[in-house]
Amino acid sequence: MTSATLHSDATRQQADAWQRQTSLRRLYTVLGVGLLLAAMVASMWFADEANAGHFFERLPHILDFLSWLVPKDWNDVWRALFDIASPSDKGTQEFNFPLGRVYIWGDFYIPEYFELMLTTVNVALVSTFIGFVFAVPFSFIAARNLTPHPALRLVVKRFMELLRAFPEIVIAGLFAAIVSTGPIAAIIAIGLHSIGALGKLFYEINENIDMRPEEGLRAVGANWFERVRFADLPQVLPNFMSYTLLRIEINVRASTIIGAVGGGGIGEELKLSISRGFGAKTLALVLLLFVTIFLIDQFSAWLRRKLVGEQAFLMGAG
Incomplete structure (x- = not known):
């Protein structure tokens, strides 16, 4: 048998193996999509039964909430954001924007939603610091x-x-029963979760470091703490800081969610605004939250590039 025939047989076998593998993947994909659709249908049927048959009946009205979200006067969104009096104010809570002002000195004040956003960001920062330490x-x-x-x-x-x-x-629900609702319970909950999440990321980085500095210090009699401090930590600290900055972004979102269930900050006010149907206030809160998270994302991305280096991001993109 010639080498050309052997090469042809090997190529055919590889093609057959690749075709079998592709067919198997397609089968798994079809089965997975089928199971997902079946689960969706079953969950919708259960929801319909649990709602006395009104789930499918009300399904066309799922976006009706957008009608109250659109304010009659779009300028009320800015007035709500900066606590400026509204012409629509008739003594109701929907348009009582100036009542939320947080006065600092004389007539100088911080708008209520900015103060709440600072609380949310502070919860995220303190929690991340606890997690990092x-x-x-x-x-x-x-x-x-x-x-x-x-x-x-x-x-x-x-x-x-x-x-x-x-x-x-x-975790926040558990500690809220112990220390009452508010930012403290949120800090404890997010801080504990950050310890677990950052710890996993950090030790995976540690397991891939260059061991030669460690071995050198071990050879001259350095103890474990000295090896970690002078051989290991300098190698991993930029990556540690990069993941910590990323965690701050995650924790800002987490503190907003926890705020909606009594953790304080902007999340609690957002929940109340939505439940009461205050369109201008809701849009002002959503806008402030979006801008804050966008600015934090951009700043942390810039700082991570400075710590880790632009080349690391270029390699990841490639």
């Missing part, structure tokens, strides 16, 4: 190549898994 040492203990003891590594990893196993809103 605890996640850094935990990450070095949990890293397979750096841990001081395998048993200690196992305990720390399981502990961080427990912290990130529950959503922040569940």
